[in-house]
Amino acid sequence: MSSSQKEQNRLATPMAKSLWVSLILFMFLNSQLPSSQAQQEYVNNKQLDCDSGIIYNATFGNLCNSVSHSCNSYLTFRSIAPLYNTPSSIAFLLNSDPSAIAKANNISDVAPIADNTIVIVPVNCSCSGKYYQYNASYVLKQQGETYFSVANNTYQALTTCQAIENQNVYDKRNLSAGMKLNVPLRCACPTKKQEDSGFKYLLTYLVAQGESVDTIGAQFGVDGQSVSDANELSANAFIFYFTPILVPLRKEPNPIKVASPPPPPPSPPPPAASSTDSSSSKKGVIIGVTVGAVLILLIGLSGFLFWSRRRRHRKSQLPSSAPKSIETNKKTVDSGGTTQSWSISSEGIRYAIDSLTVYRFEDLQKATSFFSEANKIKGSVYRATFKGDDAAVKIYKGDVSKEIGILKRLNHTNITRLSGFCVHKGDTYLVYEFADNGSLDDWLHPKDKIKNNFQDSSSTILNWRQRVQIAHDIADTLNYLHNYTNPPYIHKNLQSGNVLLDGNFRAKVSNFALARVLEDDEEEGGFQVTRHVIGTQGYMAPEYIENGMITPKMDVFALGVVILELISGKEAIVGEDKLLSSCVKEVLEGDNVREKLRGFVDPSFGDEYPLDLVYSMAQVAKRCVERDMNTRPVISEVLMTLSKIQSSTLDWDPSDELDRSRSVSKVSGAR
Numbered sequence: 001m002s003s004s005q006k007e008q009n010r011l012a013t014p015m016a017k018s019l020w021v022s023l024i025l026f027m028f029l030n031s032q033l034p035s036s037q038a039q040q041e042y043v044n045n046k047q048l049d050c051d052s053g054i055i056y057n058a059t060f061g062n063l064c065n066s067v068s069h070s071c072n073s074y075l076t077f078r079s080i081a082p083l084y085n086t087p088s089s090i091a092f093l094l095n096s097d098p099s100a101i102a103k104a105n106n107i108s109d110v111a112p113i114a115d116n117t118i119v120i121v122p123v124n125c126s127c128s129g130k131y132y133q134y135n136a137s138y139v140l141k142q143q144g145e146t147y148f149s150v151a152n153n154t155y156q157a158l159t160t161c162q163a164i165e166n167q168n169v170y171d172k173r174n175l176s177a178g179m180k181l182n183v184p185l186r187c188a189c190p191t192k193k194q195e196d197s198g199f200k201y202l203l204t205y206l207v208a209q210g211e212s213v214d215t216i217g218a219q220f221g222v223d224g225q226s227v228s229d230a231n232e233l234s235a236n237a238f239i240f241y242f243t244p245i246l247v248p249l250r251k252e253p254n255p256i257k258v259a260s261p262p263p264p265p266p267s268p269p270p271p272a273a274s275s276t277d278s279s280s281s282k283k284g285v286i287i288g289v290t291v292g293a294v295l296i297l298l299i300g301l302s303g304f305l306f307w308s309r310r311r312r313h314r315k316s317q318l319p320s321s322a323p324k325s326i327e328t329n330k331k332t333v334d335s336g337g338t339t340q341s342w343s344i345s346s347e348g349i350r351y352a353i354d355s356l357t358v359y360r361f362e363d364l365q366k367a368t369s370f371f372s373e374a375n376k377i378k379g380s381v382y383r384a385t386f387k388g389d390d391a392a393v394k395i396y397k398g399d400v401s402k403e404i405g406i407l408k409r410l411n412h413t414n415i416t417r418l419s420g421f422c423v424h425k426g427d428t429y430l431v432y433e434f435a436d437n438g439s440l441d442d443w444l445h446p447k448d449k450i451k452n453n454f455q456d457s458s459s460t461i462l463n464w465r466q467r468v469q470i471a472h473d474i475a476d477t478l479n480y481l482h483n484y485t486n487p488p489y490i491h492k493n494l495q496s497g498n499v500l501l502d503g504n505f506r507a508k509v510s511n512f513a514l515a516r517v518l519e520d521d522e523e524e525g526g527f528q529v530t531r532h533v534i535g536t537q538g539y540m541a542p543e544y545i546e547n548g549m550i551t552p553k554m555d556v557f558a559l560g561v562v563i564l565e566l567i568s569g570k571e572a573i574v575g576e577d578k579l580l581s582s583c584v585k586e587v588l589e590g591d592n593v594r595e596k597l598r599g600f601v602d603p604s605f606g607d608e609y610p611l612d613l614v615y616s617m618a619q620v621a622k623r624c625v626e627r628d629m630n631t632r633p634v635i636s637e638v639l640m641t642l643s644k645i646q647s648s649t650l651d652w653d654p655s656d657e658l659d660r661s662r663s664v665s666k667v668s669g670a671r
């Protein structure tokens, strides 16, 4: 029997510390197989040979040799915290459906699963060319990931490096974070023979240490022989841990209740492997990580040494075994300003896939005419059209899961609605509802011909009524954020560029990238403080700039600045470096307030503004931008004052103003 001709080596390399290299001559096994079985060939350990270029058909997938072209089938995945331990996150990785996973495993949709639990994942298996496969996709998250690490470590051997390489254009030596890989997962449909024996499904199972075809079959209520047959394994064949094996099922699999034994220890397996020489009649168990036996037979020892050196090199690039490379990764990442080099955390994904559309990158390309200049709104924002509906697509570099998480919880007509997202090559594309009239900033401080894009090109300035409405809308939104959400939020980056205008010139507050939760202790007089002061010049409250203090009053300050912009049409920073917020005092204090105020008001109004109401607005703004945050009003008070101004504005008739400027005798506000 070939299995007794075994040889073991221990490499005098760091790799040998964690790996036993067992050289096993199983080549003859295949030739002994009865060819009539015609089921699926067990992948064995050929999946480890990523570099030799030798083609092993079994590594590409299970042959499309069965009755049907597609079928329901099952994968198994061992939950692993923190990334893949909920139905949603596992579904995201394996492109399945969270509720189907929850149902198949009789668990809750959202609750975390205990580590190393075998999770059954239903997928629709289908033929793709010669092989069965189920498509998932994966965005490389960090430097050092390889086709092998993705196949073995991330996807738990549900695919192989060879299959991934075969279906992706990227050179395997030139992978970098952000690349999106097609990941063909191994699956299969029952053959005629299996159907005749009553088998309906095939489940792809990941072999764990110490398991045999018998114990695996027993978990799913089938005998070991059926498992052996399904994988074209002869009676005494070995199976290896961390390889996929097919389990034929007569009915849908039952939820697996107990967590499986702990994962294989990193230390080498006991020298049991050598003792199997004597007990080689024991059916189908091999314990140990074995490397490349076929390879050695085929290309000889020198080739093997070369290869193992390469493997070692590759392994040393994996973060788990190379603290050095982690250090460098961290450094480059941190200097980039974000804590993660990839775009979206698993938490973000969980929220996202609950309710948002996950767009395909190709669809975004189509919708934005390939991100053409013509579709560019400004910066990294593009106009997109999905089935006739407009949307705005914003491209983000860093981790935006926080913004997604926040927007998902907010529901207010004056907050830009997020409809979906797409992660592609390390960038995240957020898809928002479209604001027909662009940003407030563009209207108040027109810099270029941007207005040509606007829907309503007849009006080129915002009138007084519209401006009051906008101020009111923003205050309403802030009031909602500070007082009506659970938990309450601080926007932290309110500015006219972040206020969008819809077709009716109603405000939509956007850009929640800096928003943060208002913590409990603030209500008791404590304050959140940050050393990391970021925001927009001209809108940041003094206590935030000077002491990093984060309170709702910083939003009130920013609102005050926006109101001053609405009144004056000036930018938040006037001239060299004079702040708009510091101008208002000069205007409203001392003599000749009326004249000074007229001089301050946006000249594009002409005479069409009610000076009394402008004065009231300017008063509110002045209080909002008080240097001492304790003298600033709270947002609910600002909202109330703005409501009064707004209702007076509704009573105001611009023609009165014209008349009044002609005839001094007219009474203000009379109609």
Ligand SMILES: *[C@@H]1O[C@H](CO)[C@@H](O)[C@H](O)[C@H]1NC(C)=O
Pocket: 057
């Ligand atoms: C692998 O597939 C190729 C192409 O279909 C075929 O010619 C070859 O015989 C197969 N090799 C093995 C070992 O089955």
Ligand SMILES: *[C@@H]1O[C@H](CO)[C@@H](O)[C@H](O)[C@H]1NC(C)=O
Pocket: 106, 255
């Ligand atoms: C699913 O779980 C519930 C309780 O958690 C249990 O009562 C029920 O029997 C389980 N169903 C199956 C099919 O295991």
Ligand SMILES: *[C@@H]1O[C@H](CO)[C@@H](O)[C@H](O)[C@H]1NC(C)=O
Pocket: 095, 096, 097, 100, 122, 123, 124
């Ligand atoms: C498989 O296909 C069926 C119908 O064709 C669909 O309802 C189901 O959601 C699919 N399952 C997965 C995991 O994609």
Ligand SMILES: *[C@@H]1O[C@H](CO)[C@@H](O)[C@H](O)[C@H]1NC(C)=O
Pocket: 126, 128, 134, 135, 167, 182
């Ligand atoms: C899976 O991806 C391959 C290309 O990688 C494609 O040819 C095949 O049609 C896809 N299968 C399904 C079901 O989308």
Ligand SMILES: *[C@@H]1O[C@H](CO)[C@@H](O)[C@H](O)[C@H]1NC(C)=O
Pocket: 152, 153, 242, 264, 289
């Ligand atoms: C494959 O992945 C598992 C789980 O991460 C790991 O324990 C094992 O060492 C890996 N195999 C190799 C050859 O790196």
Ligand SMILES: *[C@@H]1O[C@H](CO)[C@@H](O)[C@H](O)[C@H]1NC(C)=O
Pocket: 171, 174
């Ligand atoms: C590796 O990728 C970079 C950019 O992604 C490219 O410029 C370079 O030519 C590639 N090198 C190889 C060997 O493919």
